[in-house]
Amino acid sequence: MNIFYAPPSQIHHNFAELTGQEATHASKVLRVREGDRLVVVDGQGGRYEGPVERISETSLQVRLEERQQVSAPAPELILGMGIIKKRDRLEFAVEKAVELGARHIALFRSEHTIKKNVRTDRLESIALSAMKQSLRSWLPEISVFLSVEEVIERFSDVPCLMAHEKVSSDTGGGNEAASVADKEDRLLLLVGPEGGFSPTEAERAQEEGARLVSLGAYRLRAETAVVAFMSRFL
Amino acid sequence: MNIFYAPPSQIHHNFAELTGQEATHASKVLRVREGDRLVVVDGQGGRYEGPVERISETSLQVRLEERQQVSAPAPELILGMGIIKKRDRLEFAVEKAVELGARHIALFRSEHTIKKNVRTDRLESIALSAMKQSLRSWLPEISVFLSVEEVIERFSDVPCLMAHEKVSSDTGGGNEAASVADKEDRLLLLVGPEGGFSPTEAERAQEEGARLVSLGAYRLRAETAVVAFMSRFL
CATH class of the missing domain: 2.40.240.20 (Hypothetical PUA domain-like; domain 1)
Structure with a gap:
């Protein structure tokens, strides 16, 4: 079809x-x-x-x-994603986020961001294809922010989970994420660029109420973290 | 590092x-x-x-x-994956499967497979990079089979979950998958190529003991299904 x-x-x-x-x-x-x-x-x-x-x-x-x-997917997932340097990996992450039901994709520059500019027109076209491919009826908005704090501020009314590799996996981030999702109808998921979030970014996010969650014991590429994180809410 | x-x-x-x-x-x-x-x-x-x-x-x-x-990741995940036509998507799926801890990647031709040949040398080189990138110590074996039945037969002693879009999501495939994982120390995960498994393939797999699981209500690209499925066992 x-x-x-x-x-x-x-x-x-x-x-x-x-x-x-x-x-x-x-x-x-x-x-x-x-x-x-x-x-x-x-x-x-x-x-x-x-x-x-x-x-x-x-x-x-x-x-x-x-x-x-068609009602929007629940919970409503807002993906905050650090800008990934390699274009094909960034585009892949956007495509997968749409397939997995993101309602809003907030790209941000962060302390570890290498690439500073993105062509949102290309990303919008990728998002459009992915929406059609996955037979969805909701097209996520794509916007660009100057920092992860700006993203948190913009969505300050939305409970926030930040993927962070420094969290011990003993805290069971995945299950925690899933149990949070059962309760909330909107969620902001934050994933860093290559190199992850800086300690300062993680601290400030926590001050703003974000919870750090682990995506497992091994290092994941940024775009893999996006897909792994979003998949928990399928 | x-x-x-x-x-x-x-x-x-x-x-x-x-x-x-x-x-x-x-x-x-x-x-x-x-x-x-x-x-x-x-x-x-x-x-x-x-x-x-x-x-x-x-x-x-x-x-x-x-x-x-270093002990191998538990549960031991064997990924059986239909050969994806587009090379970049196939390579991406292999890279992500390694990052997410696959111990064996069994590529197979299936009724809906369009591309018949794969360059395993290229895939092995991608797997090697991904192992190093994710700081893992186990390199998955990559092998090619003529059908999904051959894969099931080769791993007949391993409990098998087949991702299938026709399963009602009411059966809660995701949670089921996670609860199975808690009990088993080895698992065979089957994901079809573009177009998924044929009804015959799904039936035969079930006859061999495979359980069908849903990855959600929307159509996922083959490589997205691989990442979404494997992420459940992080």
């Missing part, structure tokens, strides 16, 4: 309009024809289905015969 | 010999000099430390002053 995306502004009373790459992909690559039935999601939980009514050079109109509001 | 690898055959009574890429990496890239202390692992749990005694064009000898036998 192929899912197409149109932002809420392109969902009208009785039709949805696919434009840009979505339209090109549908008409040129998948050779969709008038009358074919498509599924369209708006990235905000709206899920629509209906036949293609009109195909032009630059857009494609789908009549909306069925509509459904 | 940098870790170097020498197979058991190159661990002698009182010295270890690094050769090939390991020697080149140490002497040319990291500019290791005589007298520098190195950590060497043999991929079988042996972990050694001592000073470099001699550096030649093609090899590097390390005197073994400290030796330690």
Whole structure:
């Protein structure tokens, strides 16, 4: 099954309009024809289905015969992730976070961040593909912060778990994480870049109420930590 | 910290010999000099430390002053993984499986496998890097099988969990997986390629005693399923 995306502004009373790459992909690559039935999601939980009514050079109109509001995954996971230096690993982490149901991806620079700039347009396009691939209806927002403290401040009303390799695994971070998740309907998960969080960052996060959790006894690459952490809430 | 690898055959009574890429990496890239202390692992749990005694064009000898036998991660995880078509995704899955502690990686062709051949030499080199990166001392064996049934047969004495998207998530696959892990000291985890397992494959696996588990309500890419599944046993 192929899912197409149109932002809420392109969902009208009785039709949805696919434009840009979505339209090109549908008409040129998948050779969709008038009358074919498509599924369209708006990235905000709206899920629509209906036949293609009109195909032009630059857009494609789908009549909306069925509509459904898909509830957001619970708990609502906000991933705060240090910017990873290697582009393919950063992109991989974003793709996996979307597949695993992140609602918001907050990239941040940190004391151990080497790479300072990210192309959010590329990451947004990856997030879009991953949403469609995993048949989800919610598209996470991607934003960039100047520090992990800024992320914590922005989501100060959300209980926060910080992955930290210095925590003894005796504290059973994983189980603890899962038991926290049972109780909360929103969670902020923080994962550092290569090299992890600095002692100062970890201390300040704890002062702000974050709980440190271990992801096991061995060193994990940053993008592996993202996937391992998020997987606990599947 | 940098870790170097020498197979058991190159661990002698009182010295270890690094050769090939390991020697080149140490002497040319990291500019290791005589007298520098190195950590060497043999991929079988042996972990050694001592000073470099001699550096030649093609090899590097390390005197073994400290030796330690690191026990293998428990439970012992054998990952049976369908061959993924896209090379970067296959390599990523192997890298992550090693980071997350796989003891054996059994790649198999399946009904939904598109790519038929894999370069195990490349995968072995990725596994080696990942072992060193994650500071582990065990190097998983990588082998290729003609079908998932062959994998099940090869590990017929090991309790088997098969990730399958058709299982209702009501059965709580994740928790079930974790509770099984508490009891077993070896586990075979099966993940299909793109498109998952065919109904026949799933049926036969169940006949052989495999339990189907769900990794959640959404479709995951094959390599994401590998990481999500293995993360449950961290």
